[in-house]
Amino acid sequence: MSTVSLDGLIKQLDAGKSEDEPLEGLLPFVLPTMPTKIIGPALPETILLGALRDPRLRLIAPLIITFECENDDIVAYCEELEEFGFGTHLTEAIEDLQVTIAELYFTLKEENDRLGSNLIRIWDSLHQKIKEVS
Amino acid sequence: MTSEEDLSKVVPFLLAILVCDASTVEPSSGKKTLVGIFDRVLADNFPTNRQCALYFKITDAQGKYIFKIEYAQVNTGTKLAEATSNVVSIKDRLKAADFILGFPPLSVPAPGQYEFRLYANNMYLGRATIIAEKRSEVKT
Numbered sequence: 001m002s003t004v005s006l007d008g009l010i011k012q013l014d015a016g017k018s019e020d021e022p023l024e025g026l027l028p029f030v031l032p033t034m035p036t037k038i039i040g041p042a043l044p045e046t047i048l049l050g051a052l053r054d055p056r057l058r059l060i061a062p063l064i065i066t067f068e069c070e071n072d073d074i075v076a077y078c079e080e081l082e083e084f085g086f087g088t089h090l091t092e093a094i095e096d097l098q099v100t101i102a103e104l105y106f107t108l109k110e111e112n113d114r115l116g117s118n119l120i121r122i123w124d125s126l127h128q129k130i131k132e133v134s
Numbered sequence: 135m136t137s138e139e140d141l142s143k144v145v146p147f148l149l150a151i152l153v154c155d156a157s158t159v160e161p162s163s164g165k166k167t168l169v170g171i172f173d174r175v176l177a178d179n180f181p182t183n184r185q186c187a188l189y190f191k192i193t194d195a196q197g198k199y200i201f202k203i204e205y206a207q208v209n210t211g212t213k214l215a216e217a218t219s220n221v222v223s224i225k226d227r228l229k230a231a232d233f234i235l236g237f238p239p240l241s242v243p244a245p246g247q248y249e250f251r252l253y254a255n256n257m258y259l260g261r262a263t264i265i266a267e268k269r270s271e272v273k274t
Contacts, residue, residue: 043211050145050257058194059145062257074211089208091249091261 043067043074043090052130053095054102061129065097080125105130141221141255142197148259149230150191151252157187157234166234175242175266183239188250188262191232195224199254201233205240208247208263215240242266 048062067090068075076085076093083104085097108115108123115123155170168189175184188203199222205215217235224231242248250262 047253048255048257050254050259051148053260058147061143062145065258089211090206091208091251094258 052102053098057102058131058133060131081122140198144196145257146192146195146254148192151260151262152189153262153264154187173264176269178269181243184242185239187234187236189234190252191230193230196227198223202253204251206249208249
């Protein structure tokens with residue numbers, strides 16, 4: 001398999017330029033020094049969720065998600081929306097939670113005139129952080 | 135030095151994330167070329183290594199961002215590599231911005247599912263998945 005050395009490309013361009021302009025679009029990543037060893041467990045305590053994977057909805061502010069192991073499953077929990085996602089691994093739990101939050105949004109939107117105080121609070125949170133894409 | 139307060143709170147929207155063998159940037163236009171896009175790794179034996187590059191495209195981003203990519207083995211839940219960018223400044227929220235990152239050879243310890251998770255200012259945006267399989271067990 002033929003591969004193109006990215007390092008070689010960067011050096012070549014730098015040498016050919018009179019000004020020290022960064023190459024647009026090529027991220028100046030700090031690569032791991034030992035990229036092939038295990039550097040830690042994949043389960044973080046919390047993450048900020050920045051997407052819902054529903055084409056109708058966009059997150060305009062991130063949601064805080066915490067994780068726990070329960071037996072062999074991973075549980076992703078969004079405290080402010082009181083919603084859970086389950087999965088056999090981290091991203092499965094995140095994606096289950098993403099679907100759950102999207103369903104919650106449309107359910108509460110539909111039932112908006114019949115919500116109790118707790119659900120009104122959750123709807124307010126959803127409304128502040130999610131916008132619909134037309 | 136950029137402090138955490140300087141980083142943008144605007145949540146970018148991930149348009150595409152792809153894994154490929156290699157990538158190049160055309161210097162005058164900034165256009166990217168991706169070579170050998172794949173989502174499956176075939177190997178005779180494991181563990182093996184695989185050189186690859188990650189391309190991603192975002193929109194609705196404005197301000198300063200630090201991108202982080204985690205490479206993890208899904209089945210065991212272990213993080214095998216992590217790369218963090220320097221601060222990247224994005225000016226126009228209405229335009230898309232795309233980036234490539236060339237990885238050194240990454241470890242593929244065993245057959246199974248692996249993923250690259252993309253974070254912008256610690257906000258999870260999405261992932262690209264690859265499946266590693268033993269060549270002898272793949273039906274042609």
